[in-house]
Amino acid sequence: MSNTYDKAHELSRVLKESDEFNQLAELHAKVNADAQAKQMLDGFRAIQMELQQKQMQGMELTEEEIQKAQSVFELVQQHEVIGKLMEAEQRMSQLIGDLNRIIAEPLEELYGLGEGE
Amino acid sequence: MSNTYDKAHELSRVLKESDEFNQLAELHAKVNADAQAKQMLDGFRAIQMELQQKQMQGMELTEEEIQKAQSVFELVQQHEVIGKLMEAEQRMSQLIGDLNRIIAEPLEELYGLGEGE
Ligand SMILES: [Ca+2]
Numbered sequence: 001m002s003n004t005y006d007k008a009h010e011l012s013r014v015l016k017e018s019d020e021f022n023q024l025a026e027l028h029a030k031v032n033a034d035a036q037a038k039q040m041l042d043g044f045r046a047i048q049m050e051l052q053q054k055q056m057q058g059m060e061l062t063e064e065e066i067q068k069a070q071s072v073f074e075l076v077q078q079h080e081v082i083g084k085l086m087e088a089e090q091r092m093s094q095l096i097g098d099l100n101r102i103i104a105e106p107l108e109e110l111y112g113l114g115e116g117e
Numbered sequence: 118m119s120n121t122y123d124k125a126h127e128l129s130r131v132l133k134e135s136d137e138f139n140q141l142a143e144l145h146a147k148v149n150a151d152a153q154a155k156q157m158l159d160g161f162r163a164i165q166m167e168l169q170q171k172q173m174q175g176m177e178l179t180e181e182e183i184q185k186a187q188s189v190f191e192l193v194q195q196h197e198v199i200g201k202l203m204e205a206e207q208r209m210s211q212l213i214g215d216l217n218r219i220i221a222e223p224l225e226e227l228y229g230l231g232e233g234e
Pocket residue numbers: 001002003006
């Protein structure tokens with residue numbers, strides 16, 4: 001009989017063998033092997049993290065900060081490998097979100113039914 | 118060959134058959150069948166949600182709000198069935214967190230290795 005932990009490990013292995021993961025790992029390795037691309041991406045991530053932290057602290061972003069982040073984002077997206085990496089990350093994030101929703105379906109049913117509709 | 122979605126559905130089914138889920142579902146049904154307990158729990162949830170929303174909006178909670186939430190929490194915990202339900206929810210939340218971490222291990226490895234330690 002399998003338990004939830006065993007099954008989660010199976011899913012983890014299947015995810016690791018998936019096209020989505022392998023494309024992501026390949027692009028990740030490509031960016032890391034290219035010092036200029038790596039620096040560009042790290043710079044973008046740093047800006048992104050700084051702004052997210054401000055927002056999480058309930059601070060408003062200035063017009064200038066939003067525009068700066070936007071233009072750095074457009075710049076990094078134009079880099080062929082980084083652009084593809086970001087698309088692959090987007091797909092992975094979507095996939096992980098889907099998996100989490102599927103797994104939590106029993107809870108969804110339980111709480112959906114009980115809330116008096 | 119199984120894919121990630123198939124495997125996630127398998128995990129979802131195993132979760133639904135788990136002791137953790139069945140205990141939770143049973144306690145949930147018990148509370149819903151007891152109008153007084155249901156009302157008590159709904160009241161607590163409403164307070165909890167209100168305070169969480171304030172915090173997410175970056176607002177500070179007052180001393181009074183924190184104390185009120187604390188005393189309502191202590192009250193509902195003393196209710197035998199609600200107390201057990203909350204413990205079961207806590208265990209389920211821990212389990213779901215564990216499963217999500219296990220599933221995301223390939224990503225953890227990928228990003229852990231690439232970040233230049
Ligand atoms: Ca087992």
